[in-house]
Amino acid sequence: MPDFILTLLIILAAIGSGLIAGAFFAFSTFVMKALGETSGSGGVEAMQRINRVILRSAFLPVFTGTAVISAILAIWGIVFLDFARAIVLSAGALLYVVGTFVLTIRHNVPLNNALDGVQSERAGDVWQHYLLRWTQWNHARTLASLLAMVCFMLAL
Numbered sequence: 001m002p003d004f005i006l007t008l009l010i011i012l013a014a015i016g017s018g019l020i021a022g023a024f025f026a027f028s029t030f031v032m033k034a035l036g037e038t039s040g041s042g043g044v045e046a047m048q049r050i051n052r053v054i055l056r057s058a059f060l061p062v063f064t065g066t067a068v069i070s071a072i073l074a075i076w077g078i079v080f081l082d083f084a085r086a087i088v089l090s091a092g093a094l095l096y097v098v099g100t101f102v103l104t105i106r107h108n109v110p111l112n113n114a115l116d117g118v119q120s121e122r123a124g125d126v127w128q129h130y131l132l133r134w135t136q137w138n139h140a141r142t143l144a145s146l147l148a149m150v151c152f153m154l155a156l
Helices: 003-036 040-054 059-080 083-116 120-155
Strands: none
Touching: 003 040, 003 059, 003 083, 003 120, 040 083, 040 120, 059 083, 059 120, 083 120
16 A cells, blocks of 8 residues: 555544544533433434434444544554554554444444334433433543544554
8 A cells, every 4th residue: 555545544544533533522521411401202302313314414424434444554554564553553443443333333323223212201211321321332432532533643
């Protein structure tokens, strides 16, 4: 892989990780707090709509594309780069792929799917549990994607 392509991929991984960290940061710091102040049915309905819209937004290609680029960078780094740079790239990739992508699929998506089927009469029972668990996992995703961005920047 020519150096300029490697550099471009690292920049894209850093930007993608940063964009995702920013989106997650917004949810962790004020979106979920604001939704937590709604009634159970209001919060459930808002998150159901957010979860539908996000699948049709620019978020999804950035989220998945960054995971793919991160994996490519880790493999490339291990095979072709010096040890120090390979470690930084691999750390960034691991943080993003496992700490952001896999964690989302393993924890946040199942919570979202369970919330999707909730009717307004059951909203109060489900909302507080969802709000707590989803936000806890989101804090972890925020930190992982932010640290991944830092690693990718250091790899430049």
